[in-house]
Amino acid sequence: MTHLPNFLLQSVVTTVSSWTVLCMILCVQVTLEFSFGDVARFVRHPWCVTECCTDEIWINRSNSSGLQKALKSQLFGQHLVTDHVVAAVEAHLTDKDPERPLVLSFHGRTGTGKNYVARMIAESIYKKGMNSKYVHHYAANKHFAHEKRLDEYKSLLRSEVAAYTYSCPYQLFIFDEIEDMPEGLLDSLKPFIDYNVHLDNVDYRKAIFIFLSNTAAMEITQKTYSHLSAGGNREKITLQEMEEVIEKTAYSAKGAFNRSRLIDSYVISHFVPFLPLERQHVRECVRVALRKRSFSRRHMNDAIDQVMDLLQFWPEVSKLFALKGCKNVNEKAALVDHQMRKTEL
Structure with missing residues (x-):
């Protein structure tokens, strides 16, 4: 058996000790x-x-229960989202060999929860949530504000998606305000989200792409209104009937989805409708906002009523839906909270 020289043995011991301390x-x-x-x-x-x-x-790829819990406790009136998005994300993350990336397209009016759900997905997967270096948020008016620079944007987007995914396959890309992005921009993503096992030695199949858009919001609202006016149960509205409306509308609407290859090539996994919110849903948003401010339970219902009086509802006759969904609810709740506390002094 060969023995190391004493000086070499001492060097090894010193190195190991240094690593142990480190x-x-x-x-x-x-x-x-x-x-x-x-x-x-x-x-x-x-x-x-x-x-x-x-x-x-x-990166926690098995935290669907955390996502489910977050959505059930703070997302209201969106049964299609809680039923289908959680399942889609879980199925994708637990698949060791997915055929391609998961591509979700969220559609609906302002304040219905699109950004919130995208954020909750990020927080359920990544320890740093939206601050993770694996989460990338692109906003139309910030990143793609000038149509004349379309070619530059497309080249930059391709380079960034490739570089990020090369560094780690579990990337989350969020594209906000799709209706305000230049037409043709998203077509540059097609090679990454199509059925390609590897593209230039990069595997994109474990990534997630989420598109957020107001496109088809009016069509979603009209279909929901007709369903409810006919005496239908809100929870009976199906994903299938809404997806058809969204896909058809988005393809001919203004913005990055117009005549998009992502739509006519059928590479979007799910078009997810965010239904317009009714009074009972907004009341729950107000309740959550007041609880975050440690508002007294004794005066909770009175405070909720006061906040609701500050919000707008439509159509003019039925006042069925909240004009802005749950947007601005936090600000209105803060105002009422301040006024009521001041009155008690």
Whole structure:
């Protein structure tokens, strides 16, 4: 048996000791940010000091129950979303070999929950939520404001999607205000979300793409109104009947979906309708907003009534739907909360 020279053995011992001390320091630092359970998992991947693609500390692909709970407690009147989006996300994340990325297109009026659901998806998967380096939010008026720069935008978008996904396959791309994006922009994404196992040695199949749009909001509202006016149960509205309306409307509407190859190539996994909100749904939004402000339960119903009086409802005769959904509810709740507390003094 061959023995190492003493000087070499001493060098090895010193090196190992140094690494041991370094690992101990890192574990102490990590403890400040993570729970003990996180630290235990962290030890398995000690190189993941900061956000890391390969460890469940940072990317939780089995947290559908967390998403379901968040949506049920703070999203109201959207049975199609809670029923189908959670299932679609869970099915995609737990599939070890998906055929292609999951592509969700959210449609509906302002204040119905599109951005909220996109954020909840991010928070259920990534420890840092929307602040994760694996989550990318593109807004029309911020990132793609000038139609004349369309070719530049398309080239930049292709480069960014490729670079991000090369670094980690579990990326989330959110595109907001689709109706305000230049026509043809999203066509540059087609190679990434089509049935390609690998494209230039990059695997895009584990990524998720979410499109947020007001496109088809009026058609969704009209169909919902007709259904309810005929005595139908809101929960009986199906995804299938709404998807057909959305797809047809989006293809001919202004914006990035107009004549889009994403639609006529059928690469969008699900068109998800966000239905217009009725009074009972908005009341629940108000209740959540007041609870966040630690408002007294004794005066809760009175405060909710006051907030509801500050909101607008339509059509003119029936006042069935909230004009802005739950948007501005937090501001109105803050106003009423302040006024009521001031009155009590």
